[in-house]
Amino acid sequence: MSVLIKGGRIVTAADDYVGDVFVDGERISLLGESLDVTADTVVDATGKLVLPGLVDPHTHLDMPFGGTTTIDDVTSGHTAAAFGGTTCHVDFCIQAHGQTFAEALGDWHAKRDGKAIIDMGFHIAVTDLSEPGRLEELATLPAQGITSYKLFMAYKGALMVDDETLFRTMEVAANTGALVMVHAENGDAIDVLVKEALAAGNTAPHFHALTRPPETEGEATNRAIQLARVAGAPLYVVHVSCKESVEPIQLAREKGWDVWGETCTQYFFVDYSFLERPNFEGAKYVYTPPPRAKENQDVLWNAVRTDTLSAISTDHCAFLWDGQKTLGKDDFSKIPNGGPGLENRLQMIHEFGARTGRISLNRMVELLATNPAKLFGLYPRKGTIAVGSDADIVVFDPEKKVTISAKTQHSKVDYNLYEGTEVTGTPETVLLRGQVLVDGDELVAEPGIGQFVRRAKFGEELRGARVELTA
C-alpha cells in the first residue's frame, strides 16, 4: 500500500516548502519536488498544508475520577482526536492505592484493547509507594516503554502525593531515564480554602477558582523545580495556567536547568468570568488549574512564543455537563474536574496563534507535535515529516471555515469549551502510519488500528523495531 501526497505546503518545526510526500507501507520513504512515482492512492494537496500528525501529551480517556468516569472512552476519544489532526497521544495510567504498577498497566491496556484508532502510550501516575517493592518496580518501567512518571501535588485524599513520594520518584527518575511530570498546586492549602468556602455557604462553581488561587500553583511549581534540582531529575510541569507558575519555569530555564512547561488550549481562551455564568453553566469550565484572570492569556502566548513553555496539550478530561457535572449542583467541590478539547486544539491554535501572527506555523507544529514527541520519547518516529518517520500526516485546508460546536463534534461530551467560535482552517485528510483515518467528514478507519507505542527513554530517540506491547 503506497500513498502520494502531491503539491502541498509541507510544514515541520524546521521547514516550510512545497513538495510531495511518498509513503510506502507505514513510513515516509521519499520527499521531494514533483516526485516521479506511482502510488495506490494519490492525494492532491495543492493549496493545503501538510503537517505531521499531532501528538497530545496529556489526556484522560476512560478514567475513574470524582465519583464518576470520563465520558470519552478510547474509541470516542480517538475519533475526536483523529478529526482534530492528532494521531498519537500519551494518556495517564493511574495507579490506584495499593496497586502494583503492573496491575494498573493491565487495567489501562484493557481499556484500549481492540478500541484504539490512533497510536498511544502511557505515562504512569504514581499515587502510592507505601507497599514494599514499589520503588523497585517503578524503576523497571522505562525499559518497558513507560518513560514518564506523573505526580499530583493536588487532590488531597485522592490522587495527591506527599513530598516524600514526589522526591523519591524524582530520585528513581534520575537513575532510570524517565521524565517526571507534576500537576503543580499546593493541595494542602487548597483543601483548607475549600473547607472554609463550603463552611461559609459558598457552593457555586466559581468558588472552584477562588479556592485555588494562582499563588498555590506558583508555590508548587517552584517546589517541584527545586526538588527536581536536588534529585537530579528532569521535570515537566503540566497545564501551566498563570504568571505565578510561568515565572519560576522561566527562571529555571534561564539557569539552564532541565525544566519544561506545558499549557493547554483552554487557558488561552477561557477566563475566570466563564465560571460565573448563570444556571450552573459555569460548571462546564470547572477544570484544574481553573480558568484564570484574563491578563494571564497574554502571559501564556508570550511564554509559548519564547519557549518558556514548550508544548500545548488539551488535558482532555471530558464529563457530561448534564448528568456528571451536576454531581456538584449544590457543592462546587463535587463537580468532576475536567474539560474536553482533543478535537479543537489545532483549529484554535492555528486560528488564534498562527493566523494572528502570535506564533509561526513552524512554532505551531513544534508546540503541538515535535516538542511533545521529543520530550516523551516518540521522536523522530512521531512529530515530524522526514524519511523513515511514521506516515502520520495531516492534510490541512487553511481556507475552510468551520464553526466549532458540540452539535458537530465527535467527542461524547454534551458541550464544547469554544462553542460558536469561527475558525478558518481545519484538517481534511488524516493518515496514521500510511492508512487513511479521516477523509473529509468521514472516519474511514476501524477501531483496533491504533497501536501502543513503547516510548524511548528521556533524551533518547525512538528508532528500530516496532513492537506492539500487549497487556
Ligand SMILES: [Zn+2]
Ligand atoms: Zn490532566
